[in-house]
Amino acid sequence: MGKNMKCLLSFGIWRPTLRRLPTRGAVALTFDDGPSPETTPRLLDQLAAAKAKATFFVSGVRAVANRDLVAAMIEGGHAVYGHGWEHVHLEYDPQRAVDDMRRVEDELSRLRPTPPVYLLRLPYNAGYARAAMHQAMAAFHPNFQFACWSHSTFDYRIAECCRSPGDLPILCRAAADALRRSRDLDGGIVLMHEKSFGGPPPLNAEVAPVLLPMVLEVLAQRGLRSVTLPPLEAVRPLYRWILPTMSRLPDPFAG
Numbered sequence: 001m002g003k004n005m006k007c008l009l010s011f012g013i014w015r016p017t018l019r020r021l022p023t024r025g026a027v028a029l030t031f032d033d034g035p036s037p038e039t040t041p042r043l044l045d046q047l048a049a050a051k052a053k054a055t056f057f058v059s060g061v062r063a064v065a066n067r068d069l070v071a072a073m074i075e076g077g078h079a080v081y082g083h084g085w086e087h088v089h090l091e092y093d094p095q096r097a098v099d100d101m102r103r104v105e106d107e108l109s110r111l112r113p114t115p116p117v118y119l120l121r122l123p124y125n126a127g128y129a130r131a132a133m134h135q136a137m138a139a140f141h142p143n144f145q146f147a148c149w150s151h152s153t154f155d156y157r158i159a160e161c162c163r164s165p166g167d168l169p170i171l172c173r174a175a176a177d178a179l180r181r182s183r184d185l186d187g188g189i190v191l192m193h194e195k196s197f198g199g200p201p202p203l204n205a206e207v208a209p210v211l212l213p214m215v216l217e218v219l220a221q222r223g224l225r226s227v228t229l230p231p232l233e234a235v236r237p238l239y240r241w242i243l244p245t246m247s248r249l250p251d252p253f254a255g
């Protein structure tokens with residue numbers, strides 16, 4: 001356990017929380033905040049060229065506006081889950097989070113069956129460490145798991161850190177190099193964004209299509225496949241009582 005990690009205790013309330021893959025030899029690339037006509041078609045082409053699969057946590061408002069892009073994700077063999085309706089922070093409003101997840105999944109279930117185990121990632125990763133959210137979400141799906149990550153690319157910071165568009169590939173390269181240097185990349189879950197809600201336009205739509213080929217190159221060099229995020233099958237018996245919180249990774253673009 002990392003030195004910054006804490007544990008939260010509950011009376012048997014916590015649901016499973018994913019941070020790493022159960023097996024070695026692969027990583028799971030995950031994209032939040034899509035779909036977007038500016039990013040999704042390019043990302044799907046890049047993933048297909050590398051024979052890589054990814055997991056998309058799509059925003060409800062963007063999914064209804066771009067149903068064809070969600071269909072293309074599914075067609076490409078990628079996994080698709082909801083990422084709330086609007087991109088609002090619902091840490092303290094579990095009922096709204098449940099309502100929003102129902103709304104986005106109503107939309108997604110027209111395009112693919114609702115998964116028997118639902119991987120849940122709310123905007124800003126809200127609620128993964130709140131017992132009230134774990135309890136409430138059972139009303140959305142009886143069998144859900146919070147999908148956290150082991151490696152953030154901090155890509156949502158890249159657009160705001162660019163002083164000119166020429167900085168973008170340099171900062172993307174730095175983000176990919178951080179993955180390249182990571183000793184525990186094997187089996188990791190990587191957080192990326194499509195047109196991050198946090199980044200300033202128009203550059204926020206340019207980050208993912210520049211960064212993804214660099215990340216795929218790192219995976220190829222390390223001999224790692226990119227797979228869709230699998231739900232946890234074997235869960236430690238104490239998981240319902242003890243929740244390790246996520247360790248804070250250093251932000252390479254800070255300061």
Ligand SMILES: [Zn+2]
Nearest residue numbers: 032033123124
């Ligand atoms: Zn998000």
